[in-house]
Amino acid sequence: MSEPDLQFRSFADVVRWVIEELGAMCPSPERLAGYWENPGAVEYRDIRYHVEEAGCPICRAERHAVDAGHRQ
Amino acid sequence: MDGDRTRLEAELTEAFVSGSAELRRWLQQAFERLYDQADDILHDAFTETLRRIRSEGFCSSAGWITYLRVVARNRAIDRLRSCERRIFRQLASHSTSGDSSGSSAANLGVMAIDSEPGPSTRVAEDERRSRQGILLSQVLEEFCRWCESKSSRLLMKEAYERSLRGQKPFEIAAAMGIAPSDVYSLLHRARNWIFDRIRQADVERSVFLTLYGHGPT
Ligand SMILES: [Zn+2]
Numbered sequence: 001m002s003e004p005d006l007q008f009r010s011f012a013d014v015v016r017w018v019i020e021e022l023g024a025m026c027p028s029p030e031r032l033a034g035y036w037e038n039p040g041a042v043e044y045r046d047i048r049y050h051v052e053e054a055g056c057p058i059c060r061a062e063r064h065a066v067d068a069g070h071r072q
Numbered sequence: 073m074d075g076d077r078t079r080l081e082a083e084l085t086e087a088f089v090s091g092s093a094e095l096r097r098w099l100q101q102a103f104e105r106l107y108d109q110a111d112d113i114l115h116d117a118f119t120e121t122l123r124r125i126r127s128e129g130f131c132s133s134a135g136w137i138t139y140l141r142v143v144a145r146n147r148a149i150d151r152l153r154s155c156e157r158r159i160f161r162q163l164a165s166h167s168t169s170g171d172s173s174g175s176s177a178a179n180l181g182v183m184a185i186d187s188e189p190g191p192s193t194r195v196a197e198d199e200r201r202s203r204q205g206i207l208l209s210q211v212l213e214e215f216c217r218w219c220e221s222k223s224s225r226l227l228m229k230e231a232y233e234r235s236l237r238g239q240k241p242f243e244i245a246a247a248m249g250i251a252p253s254d255v256y257s258l259l260h261r262a263r264n265w266i267f268d269r270i271r272q273a274d275v276e277r278s279v280f281l282t283l284y285g286h287g288p289t
Contacts (some may be wrong), residue, residue, distance in 0.1 A: 006105075008222060015208070021105055022144075023153050023238075024212035025233045028220055043223055046230035054086065054237055058145075061102035065141060068094055072224055 023058040025050060032059055036066070080125045087136035088118050095140060103148045113151070117143040149209075156207055201206055212236075213236050215266055232262035 009012050019025045025045045026034070035044040035051070051059045092114060099110045106113065117140050124130035125208075130138035206214075218228035227248070236246045241259065245252040 006159070008159070012238065014163070016238065018156060019208045019212065019236055021103070022149055022156065022209040024209040025216055025236070026213075027206065028217065031138075031220060043226065046219075046226045046233070049230050050233060054233070055105065058102045061098050062100065062141075065094070065098040066277070068098075069137065 020054075020056070023056070026058055032062065036063060061066060077125055077129050080129070084121055084125060084136050088114075088140065091137045091140070095137065095144065098141065099144055099148065102145070103152070103276055106148055106151060109151065111142050113147050114140070116147050117208065120147075139214050149193060151207060156209055160208065184196055207216070211266060211273070212270055214269060215262070228258045231258040234260055235262075 002040075006017070006018070026032070027050065031044070032048060035041075035047040038044065039048065039064075050056050076254055095114055096110050099113060100107045109167070121130070121132075121136070122141060133175075190267070210218070214231060219225040230248065231244050235241070235246065241255045242252055244259075245255045248255070
């Protein structure tokens with residue numbers, strides 16, 4: 001399989017890549033765990049945006065991994 | 073003592089063998105760009121953990137799978153960050169060659185992510201890192217930790233992330249249910265913090281150009 005490529009059309013694309021793929025705006029692991037416990041809490045609204053609306057794949061994958069661990 | 077380490081090694085190995093499919097799935101979902109490198113990264117995480125057991129009798133209180141996930145995440149981000157550094161270096165060379173319009177990234181061409189670098193490349197990269205200071209992704213991460221240390225800053229974190237992801241201030245105001253003037257104020261404070269931080273640190277000049285359209289003064 002070929003190497004993955006990165007192509008950017010603008011500087012804004014580079015910034016978005018940094019936050020979408022490098023997890024630069026991800027919450028701390030402790031706050032993320034708190035969010036999964038209580039997703040409606042007002043103190044986690046920044047995480048609600050990050051996870052549910054922006055759809056951060058790193059945080060979402062963490063959730064699936066933790067759920068899979070609990071099922072075992 | 074040695075018996076303890078042998079037992080820990082056996083526990084780690086068993087956890088890695090039985091959990092590797094689940095770990096691979098997680099890694100490929102979290103870092104899609106590194107899909108083909110997932111096994112390499114997991115192997116690195118495993119050997120790094122094994123070394124810690126052998127050298128210091130390390131035992132993970134959170135469980136081996138959880139610990140391997142933390143190490144693998146860090147190694148995945150390391151790989152992406154070495155790519156980030158190359159991108160910004162290329163941006164810097166474009167901007168110093170007379171193009172500071174901010175629209176020339178189309179000319180960046182294709183950046184391929186290297187597979188795992190060899191030992192000498194890694195040493196050179198470590199040396200460059202210590203000389204060149206921190207990256208944009210690290211500045212943003214520090215900004216998040218700073219916001220999270222005080223609940224009154226969380227609105228700023230959300231507003232700034234929305235802005236970085238391309239939302240306009242009026243869209244941010246509508247989505248967050250606050251006045252546009254408050255959004256401008258939050259974004260102003262966030263940018264000031266970032267600006268101060270990257271002035272203090274030895275950051276690639278192109279990070280300034282990317283965020284502010286001009287270099288440090
Ligand atoms: Zn995230």
